[in-house]
Amino acid sequence: xxxxxxxxxxxxxxxxxxxxxxxxxxxxxxxxxxxxxDKHKLxxxxxxxxxxxxxxxxxxxxxxxxSGVYHCIxxxxxxxxxxxxxxxxxxWSCDNVKLLLYKSKDSPFD
Numbered sequence: 001x002x003x004x005x006x007x008x009x010x011x012x013x014x015x016x017x018x019x020x021x022x023x024x025x026x027x028x029x030x031x032x033x034x035x036x037x038d039k040h041k042l043x044x045x046x047x048x049x050x051x052x053x054x055x056x057x058x059x060x061x062x063x064x065x066x067s068g069v070y071h072c073i074x075x076x077x078x079x080x081x082x083x084x085x086x087x088x089x090x091x092w093s094c095d096n097v098k099l100l101l102y103k104s105k106d107s108p109f110d
Contacts, residue, residue, distance in 0.1 A: 012037050012094050019090040026090065028057060029101065033094050043097070047074040050101060058103075073100040 014030050021029070029050075036049040051072040060067035068085055076097055088103035 014092060014094045016090065016092045017098075019092070020087050021090050022087065025058070028054075029090055029092065033092070033099070037094055043074040046097075046099070047072040050074070050099065054101060068103045068105045070101055070103050074098070 012034050014033050016026055016029070019026055032050055032053045036046050036053070040046045040049055051070050054070040054072075058070075060069065068088070070088075071082070073080055074097060078098070080100060082100075082102055082104065084102035084104050089101065091098070091100050093099065
């Protein structure tokens with residue numbers, strides 16, 4: 001769906017590399033990413049801020065973690081294999097830093 005979408009948020013170059021999220025959520029990622037990179041420099045702080053922003057904006061329907069929460073991975077070089085809910089994952093870059101955000105339930109068998 002959203003292959004190689006580029007945007008300029010603040011003074012940052014943000015490219016959505018792969019996503020199955022809807023356009024509204026992708027726009028929110030771009031907005032949040034620009035604000036987070038203006039405020040934080042450490043990757044762990046960026047990951048925490050993006051995760052918290054998405055958990056706040058898109059909470060689980062029944063407000064329980066077992067219904068799915070967001071996870072965020074940030075770095076310049078990483079490999080990952082995750083199970084996530086359909087339509088809730090995005091892989092993008094900001095200023096040559098890669099970010100992965102996905103929503104996952106506590107148990108894949110629920």
